[in-house]
Amino acid sequence: MPTVLPSSTAGTALDQSAIAELCHVTKTYAVAGGRELKVLDQIDLAIHEGELLALLGQSGSGKSTLLRCLTGLTVPTSGRVLTYGKLLEGINPYASIVFQTFALYPWLTVEQNVAVGLMSKSLIRADKEAAVEKAIDLIGLNNYHDAYPREISGGMRQRVGIARALVAEPKILCLDEAFSALDVLTAENLRNEVVTLWKEQATTLKSIFMVTHNIEEAVEMATRICVLFPHPGRLGLVMENNLAYPRNPNHPEFQRLVNVIHETITMQALPDHPPEPVSVAGKPVSRARTRMESIPTVPVGRILGLLSILHDNPDLDNIYDIANEIGKDYGETISLVKATEILEFVETPKDEVRFTELGKKFINADSDTRKVIFAEQVKKLRLFHIILGYLEVQEEVDAETVLKDISTALPYENADNVLHTMIAWGRYAGLMDYDANTKMLTRPEAEEEKEEEKKEESAK
């Protein structure tokens, strides 16, 4: 799957022209309860001089972890990180990061914040000031020298972040979702400026490595695009993008690339299954019943919202259009559609989204009937059998016990998040209840039981 470009220096295994290279990098984190979560699995990726590499992935796919391995902020559990063919020790001296949250120090002025990028260098003050001034000038921050970050807009703050990164004279600029906290217009403007900076080669900057979940952003900027598949993070699609700058989003080739990426992500998240076996006794056989499948961590309210939007807009049948309609990014929309599909309310041939009969019945039902249908569907999911199985034989079960079972069944998922989603779904379905103080999952208190208890109490 991962395609490493042919090495320019023949004969050596190591890629000398790669500014940074990951070799079989795996990263595992210890999570609560002594469990382990594998975030990156056997990643091979090289960033060469002159390229602008975009790493695409849904949230939680490990793309930020990958960036941190590359910059030396995180040490991989196994595998190696190389810079220009040499093993990286400590912090990558060629890389500067631009953060999603800007990561500016609120107590320093713009000028002082930019100077932080120079702190590790022994320079006399005059040289330092000249370098800072140059970076400030380059990035269009003139007249903001003495402003504090809290006094300037988000776009200007990110400019400070970029100036601080550039002043350290990096070979590679690492953008960690650098535009996602900005409004659309500001982000567009800044994207163009970053591409110009890299293309003009006016600085020491050779390459850019950007991490993003925005497909258009990647296609607009990058010369090479990698898609990271989640749970655990592994490289899926790797493709070149040779469109000329400035790129026009309406260009057919641009559209084609976006579609290819869409399809790749959709097929990974919502694979088309072979026709299901003929249903027995009028009951559909759930594919979730045959194997343990995770559930996307999506709140119940979103599922109901999606169904009602689909119901109100019969023309809306493509995941991409849905993403635009609900104003969520593609990855989030995929999770949402997947959750709805698992519950068999919709089906997804290719990237289409269609109501099933059950889905139609569900959306037209009153709230009590909806709960009954929802409960029936949840009961079909094998994952829920973990909890429901416990609650069949005992009144309540410790959340920690359930967490252990979940992480055994789904080793690459964040068990905490999965459990919280299960609790939310189970509560809505009226199948279980959860006490956050005792951390116990309990059977729901049925109306009759409550009454019986009252009778017992009064009898006493």
Added chain:
Amino acid sequence: MKSTATQLGVPEIERTFSWVDVVVLLGVFGLLWTILHFGRGMVIHFDENQSPAISTDIRTIPYYAGRTVLRMWIAFVFSLLFTFAVGYAAAKNRVARAVILPALDILQSVPVLGFLSITVTGFMALFPGSLLGVECASIFAIFTGQVWNMTFGFYHSLVTIPKDLQEAAINFRLSRWQRFGTLEVPSSMHSLIWNSMMSFGGGWFFVAQSEAITVLNKNIKLPGLGSYMATAVEKGDNTAAIWAIVAMLAVIIASDQLIWRPLLAWADKFKMELTESGDAPQSWLYTFLRRAYLFDWVEEKISRPLSDAFIRLKKRFGSLEVITARPTKAAGRWISRLLLGVIILWLIYQMILGAVAAIDSVYNHVTWQQFFRLCFLGSLTMGRVAVMTILATLIWTPVGVWIAAKPSVARFAQPFAQIAASFPVNMTFPFVVGFFVATHISINWGSILLIAMGTQWYILFNVIAGAMAIPNDLKEAATTYGLHGWSRWRTLILPAIFPFWVTGACTAAGGAWNASIVAELATWGNTTLTADGLGAYIAEVTQKGDTPMIICSIAVMCIFVVITNKLLWRRLYDYAEKRFHLD
């Protein structure tokens, strides 16, 4: 890439020296002279059988006040150094954290005053024939009174620094020192100053108490406001005593206005949030100092050339450094680790020795009967602490909520409550005891009032802070749904102020144990009133110098404090955090 946004730049104004700088310069030199003047008095000859006489002449008050203030500041500087060193170690090193956090937890429950007799004899042995020994004991008492809280606060801010800010510092390869100065201290500055202010306020109590103590049947008096007060009361000189109280108030208000308010105003820029805060703290002195050109001048003409020269020097020898850097670094690390290990082992060894000696002396001298009596006395004192906390809560909660509802009153009342909490009420005990004697109130009950006088304020100003922090929309919602009277209290006010009340009540109760040592055994002229309680017992054995009993009684008090902390306050904290946390 020209920016089209509004221009924030201000044309540079050529700044020069003005009369402001003259005033600032005079202030700086005045401060240096004062430190030298009062510091000289600390190292004079001292004979423990002939304690220097304390004059009750009103004209000597400024000198005594100066000595007391100097003591406070020396203790504070040491507290600050300790805070940085220990708080940093706890935040950065897993092994250190495992040792430091529980140790701090115990140490902050230890009633400092009980140890005075032991530390005084220890420090006097360290500096024989000099007043410095007694000075050190007093400074040490203040230090132990204020340092734990500050260290905890610093540790807490260090571990809550946002991850991206840390990653930025690491990515740009800031050295440890640079990270400390650019990120770690600034991001904890705000809480550090608040905690310092609170701890410093608490320190006045200890300085007043430790200046005039009776150890091993000897009266030791250090020149200072506390001992001036004690002498005045002994002599029955009421005018002098009242002047001492006025001087104390003046000193506390001056510290607040000249040090803490300017610091708070300055530290406003260190707040973490990226939005502009509505009302920034103001200080007339800070506004004044900002007009001075002197600081810019020092930066421009002295600090800058110095740092440039240093860098040039470093560069000249830079090539040498690079070659030897790696091996010495690794070797240096091992040497420093080894050294640290040796120091820690030695400390542990000393602690074990001390503990064995203490247990030995206690075991041989204290009978089980005496021990059970101590536990009984402990429960009496605990009863007093509990009654004080409950009464203070019942009285001050409604008052605090009322004050918070009126912003004009709150603005005035909050600093007032802070000053009231800072004032060492133990200075006024003799008068209250005189009142008890005159009205035949039993000290067994009266001591509750004495304890409350110093500690109730913590409950008050935490309740005020809590009530002021209730979000407006919650208040409006409560009004919209017609919540009045008790239902409003039950659904809105009590849950909202509960976490703040826990903080206040816990601090008050902790202070109350310390205060009991002073409050349960109180003197008015020749009359000495002794209550039944552990505090009075500790005070008595301290005066007699009965070391085994001192150790044993303090140990019992520590156990009481630690147990109530674990069983009550810790649980209330957790409960408040889980149930009533407003986010």
